[in-house]
Amino acid sequence: MGIDQVDNYLDAHRAQFEEELKALIRIPSVSAQPTHSDDVRKAAEFVRDNLRSIGVPADLIETPGHPIVYGERLDAPGKPTVLIYGHYDVQPPEPLEPWLSPPFEPTIREGNLFARGATDDKGQMFTHLKAVEAWLKTVGQLPVNVKFLIEGEEEVGGANLENYVSLNKAKLACDVAVISDTSQFAPGIPAITYGLRGLAYFELLVEGANIDLHSGTYGGAVANPLNALCQMIASLKDGDGRIQIAGFYDDVRPLEDWERQAWAKLPFDEAMYQKGLGVIGLFGEKGFSTLERSWARPTCDVHGLWGGYSGPGPKTVLPRKAGAKLSFRLVPNQDPKRVAELLKAHLKAVCPPGVTYELIEQHGAPAALVEVDTPAARAASKAIEASFGTPPVFMRGGGSIPVVGLIKTQLGVDTLLLGWGQEDDNLHGPNEKFCLADFHLGIKASAHLLAELAR
Amino acid sequence: MGIDQVDNYLDAHRAQFEEELKALIRIPSVSAQPTHSDDVRKAAEFVRDNLRSIGVPADLIETPGHPIVYGERLDAPGKPTVLIYGHYDVQPPEPLEPWLSPPFEPTIREGNLFARGATDDKGQMFTHLKAVEAWLKTVGQLPVNVKFLIEGEEEVGGANLENYVSLNKAKLACDVAVISDTSQFAPGIPAITYGLRGLAYFELLVEGANIDLHSGTYGGAVANPLNALCQMIASLKDGDGRIQIAGFYDDVRPLEDWERQAWAKLPFDEAMYQKGLGVIGLFGEKGFSTLERSWARPTCDVHGLWGGYSGPGPKTVLPRKAGAKLSFRLVPNQDPKRVAELLKAHLKAVCPPGVTYELIEQHGAPAALVEVDTPAARAASKAIEASFGTPPVFMRGGGSIPVVGLIKTQLGVDTLLLGWGQEDDNLHGPNEKFCLADFHLGIKASAHLLAELAR
Numbered sequence: 001m002g003i004d005q006v007d008n009y010l011d012a013h014r015a016q017f018e019e020e021l022k023a024l025i026r027i028p029s030v031s032a033q034p035t036h037s038d039d040v041r042k043a044a045e046f047v048r049d050n051l052r053s054i055g056v057p058a059d060l061i062e063t064p065g066h067p068i069v070y071g072e073r074l075d076a077p078g079k080p081t082v083l084i085y086g087h088y089d090v091q092p093p094e095p096l097e098p099w100l101s102p103p104f105e106p107t108i109r110e111g112n113l114f115a116r117g118a119t120d121d122k123g124q125m126f127t128h129l130k131a132v133e134a135w136l137k138t139v140g141q142l143p144v145n146v147k148f149l150i151e152g153e154e155e156v157g158g159a160n161l162e163n164y165v166s167l168n169k170a171k172l173a174c175d176v177a178v179i180s181d182t183s184q185f186a187p188g189i190p191a192i193t194y195g196l197r198g199l200a201y202f203e204l205l206v207e208g209a210n211i212d213l214h215s216g217t218y219g220g221a222v223a224n225p226l227n228a229l230c231q232m233i234a235s236l237k238d239g240d241g242r243i244q245i246a247g248f249y250d251d252v253r254p255l256e257d258w259e260r261q262a263w264a265k266l267p268f269d270e271a272m273y274q275k276g277l278g279v280i281g282l283f284g285e286k287g288f289s290t291l292e293r294s295w296a297r298p299t300c301d302v303h304g305l306w307g308g309y310s311g312p313g314p315k316t317v318l319p320r321k322a323g324a325k326l327s328f329r330l331v332p333n334q335d336p337k338r339v340a341e342l343l344k345a346h347l348k349a350v351c352p353p354g355v356t357y358e359l360i361e362q363h364g365a366p367a368a369l370v371e372v373d374t375p376a377a378r379a380a381s382k383a384i385e386a387s388f389g390t391p392p393v394f395m396r397g398g399g400s401i402p403v404v405g406l407i408k409t410q411l412g413v414d415t416l417l418l419g420w421g422q423e424d425d426n427l428h429g430p431n432e433k434f435c436l437a438d439f440h441l442g443i444k445a446s447a448h449l450l451a452e453l454a455r
Numbered sequence: 456m457g458i459d460q461v462d463n464y465l466d467a468h469r470a471q472f473e474e475e476l477k478a479l480i481r482i483p484s485v486s487a488q489p490t491h492s493d494d495v496r497k498a499a500e501f502v503r504d505n506l507r508s509i510g511v512p513a514d515l516i517e518t519p520g521h522p523i524v525y526g527e528r529l530d531a532p533g534k535p536t537v538l539i540y541g542h543y544d545v546q547p548p549e550p551l552e553p554w555l556s557p558p559f560e561p562t563i564r565e566g567n568l569f570a571r572g573a574t575d576d577k578g579q580m581f582t583h584l585k586a587v588e589a590w591l592k593t594v595g596q597l598p599v600n601v602k603f604l605i606e607g608e609e610e611v612g613g614a615n616l617e618n619y620v621s622l623n624k625a626k627l628a629c630d631v632a633v634i635s636d637t638s639q640f641a642p643g644i645p646a647i648t649y650g651l652r653g654l655a656y657f658e659l660l661v662e663g664a665n666i667d668l669h670s671g672t673y674g675g676a677v678a679n680p681l682n683a684l685c686q687m688i689a690s691l692k693d694g695d696g697r698i699q700i701a702g703f704y705d706d707v708r709p710l711e712d713w714e715r716q717a718w719a720k721l722p723f724d725e726a727m728y729q730k731g732l733g734v735i736g737l738f739g740e741k742g743f744s745t746l747e748r749s750w751a752r753p754t755c756d757v758h759g760l761w762g763g764y765s766g767p768g769p770k771t772v773l774p775r776k777a778g779a780k781l782s783f784r785l786v787p788n789q790d791p792k793r794v795a796e797l798l799k800a801h802l803k804a805v806c807p808p809g810v811t812y813e814l815i816e817q818h819g820a821p822a823a824l825v826e827v828d829t830p831a832a833r834a835a836s837k838a839i840e841a842s843f844g845t846p847p848v849f850m851r852g853g854g855s856i857p858v859v860g861l862i863k864t865q866l867g868v869d870t871l872l873l874g875w876g877q878e879d880d881n882l883h884g885p886n887e888k889f890c891l892a893d894f895h896l897g898i899k900a901s902a903h904l905l906a907e908l909a910r
Contacts, residue, residue: 032766032768032769033766033767034767091770092770094764094766095667098667157769183672199771201769201771209733209734210732210734211733213732214854214882214883214884215754215756215758215784216654216784216853216854217749217852217854218732218749218853219749219754219756219784219853220696220739220740220748220752220753220756220784221737221738221748221749221853222732222737222738223736224756224757226756226757226758226759226760226779227688227692227755227756229685230684230685230686230688230689230760231685231688231689231692231694233682233685233686234682234685234686234688234689235689237682239686241675277664277673278664278665278666279663279664279677279678279809279810280809280811281809282676282809283676283677283678283807283808283809284676284677285675290676293675293676294674294675294676299670299674299675300682301679301681301682301771301773302681302682302685303681303769303771303772303773303774304681304762304763304764304765304770304772304774305684305760305762305763305765307759307760308757308758308759308780309758309780310760310761310778310780313487313817314612314656314817315758315759315780316654316656316756316758316782317758317759318758319758319759322760323765324681325763325764325765325769325770327670329670329674329675352694352738353738354734354736354737354738355734355735355738362768397671397672398671398673398674398676399669399671423672426667426669427669427672428667428669428670428770428771429667429668429669429772430666431666
């Protein structure tokens with residue numbers, strides 16, 4: 001009864017697992033910030049060394065950017081092969097001011113581990129290393145073949161992983177992929193995520209004169225890049241939240257009836273949701289519920305605005321330049337390249353006179369949708385029930401994990417999205433957290449999954 | 456023939472005047488920066504001492520902020536009294552990097568004196584002291600009564616001058632005020648400015664959730680403060696540059712036919728103007744020329760935008776808060792308080808669902824418009840022609856000099872705005888300059904003005 005030994009090992013090593021995770025989190029592996037490139041490498045080495053220490057031969061794969069960690073343990077001939085994907089890089093911690101404890105000093109408050117990367121994705125990714133450790137330190141071998149693919153450029157959308165996967169299809173060949181980089185539906189309601197949104201991310205720069213101008217002397221006679229930027233951005237949506245780019249919805253695959261019905265039955269408390277966010281009301285596209293809006297409808301959101309003077313008091317400058325970061329969450333079957341083309345045509349049409357603009361494409365990935373009625377999904381369901389004490393619900397997620405599409409197109413397999421996090425974990429925001437109870441439940445579910453997939 | 460002696464004195468003392476101006480400019484009297492408060496006082500003392508040395512009894516008037524310099528020479532009974540206003544404080548020199556010579560080390564290049572305060576307003580204000588000096592050192596008395604009111608808080612918009620003027624109406628009683636803090640129409644085309652725009656300046660803050668959110672998890676289901684801010688700002692103007700706030704134009708006094716005709720005849724080279732600014736085209740309200748747009752039409756300009764992420768690479772944050780600085784240049788007869796009320800009503804109507812906002816009023820001043828066909832204006836015109844060799848054109852300016860309104864309401868007199876500067880003097884910017892030829896022409900014109908006003 002290998003699984004009992006495994007469970008006992010997990011119970012006995014909770015403190016060790018937490019300390020190891022904290023050590024990984026303390027490395028500020030912010031992939032977007034060049035000043036942290038040494039730290040990113042240190043995090044990769046940490047993951048590689050941890051894999052080696054638990055009995056999985058592993059190496060760093062160099063790329064033009066941050067390294068990929070690859071490890072494999074293939075000692076279950078005739079059994080399925082599982083590819084476990086995760087990422088060791090994290091989002092920038094800024095703004096720093098709202099953090100209650102330093103972003104790279106993991107701090108436990110009320111059973112939650114607070115730190116950048118706690119849930120996204122160091123904590124969730126690490127559950128699979130610890131599950132494998134428990135098998136190898138007790139039974140001595142794994143019930144299935146396991147390949148670990150842990151990258152360092154997930155948060156910057158680099159092309160290096162894509163290149164690596166497409167050039168190493170045989171090496172990475174597998175029967176199913178597993179990723180823990182999503183959330184449960186709610187505390188105590190674990191979930192398997194069968195769909196994700198895609199992303200098309202842009203920077204938009206608007207320029208006017210060749211120097212900053214005085215608004216008294218020139219105001220009214222020359223276009224103002226800040227006003228122009230606002231005008232261009234405002235043109236992207238109507239007052240009902242519907243995107244106004246011609247052709248934008250052409251490829252949107254409608255929700256299936258069974259999905260809308262199933263989601264309507266999920267225990268979603270809209271009042272609590274609103275209260276938790278502290279907003280005065282919810283707002284989104286007409287004709288869709290909150291879950292539908294956040295899981296299965298495309299968006300257009302601005303992520304940053306800059307230009308001119310933001311210090312104290314009045315300054316009457318007409319700045320020469322203004323900028324914005326904005327993105328579209330995409331749904332099946334939208335193509336990020338086509339969305340970029342449609343956006344370009346739209347901006348060309350709406351750009352006001354007197355300014356020029358530049359649109360920089362920063363990231364693009366299609367949405368993902370996988371089958372829900374498969375042997376692997378049933379195995380995952382059983383494993384989750386064994387750990388959490390309740391079977392998972394099937395949901396979609398609003399975020400993007402581009403590697404799901406990559407794995408499908410390059411390796412031909414679907415991905416099990418097994419999220420151990422919670423919706424309010426503040427991934428990408430200040431005070432990111434991961435519930436330590438979920439961390440350990442995730443490890444146990446992962447350990448059971450290896451057994452279930454072997455059947 | 457007193458005026459000939461005066462002219463001869465001016466010719467003979469050019470070098471001395473320039474050295475004195477340089478000494479005044481070397482005092483970094485930046486009124487906005489507390490670290491320079493001693494320097495601000497030194498500049499006040501310099502002006503007081505210079506007035507005393509030329510024969511005008513003068514003192515410092517203490518205020519809760521920086522002192523006012525007041526001096527008077529009332530030895531022309533039965534003749535008009537002229538109030539000369541100016542300011543000895545300067546804008547901060549930052550950003551320092553673009554300066555070709557240190558901002559407080561006056562440096563002559565190609566006949567221009569480069570330094571912070573060279574034109575705004577030390578150099579222009581100083582012309583009137585040197586004109587009075589010439590009269591007193593030659594004729595021994597002034598042809599009219601002269602009162603000097605030189606403040607140290609013009610660049611910070613303090614209330615201390617307003618308090619002082621309103622409490623000392625009898626002391627400051629005069630027949631006309633003179634201010635040199637504007638520009639000529641162009642090199643070789645001196646001007647009398649008979650109108651200025653007012654200003655209503657605001658900060659607008661928009662808030663959504665109580666924390667930054669992940670756009671994957673929440674995008675589409677909650678309002679985004681950045682999108683909302685852009686939407687609110689874009690709603691302020693239509694595509695033709697016309698302000699969309701209900702009632703905004705109600706009080707706008709239309710341009711007179713004679714003004715439009717006169718301005719159309721001014722030697723304004725739109726192609727050169729556009730080229731100098733480096734814009735791809737000019738843009739403003741339809742139905743108005745560039746001069747009309749910048750002198751006599753109200754504006755709505757954004758001066759700063761902030762919120763979210765502006766670092767390198769993509770970050771998919773829905774920030775909790777966004778902000779903007781924006782202002783309206785006002786024209787006669789708009790009231791800044793009424794504009795603030797109209798703006799409030801507009802924002803209330805257009806604020807999208809799901810966000811809240813706060814509007815902070817940061818500054819307000821009405822426009823100014825003075826009569827052009829008055830004895831004083833005719834006197835100024837003759838004085839300028841005597842110095843520059845050509846009569847001035849009558850123009851308006853796009854900026855704001857709130858003291859013009861103060862003098863009108865408190866002392867009941869119009870102001871002669873006699874600008875010796877040029878449009879490209881970079882006041883408030885790096886490499887501020889003042890043409891030394893204009894400095895001496897301004898002194899001579901001021902000296903002749905005293906004679907003309909006595910007639």
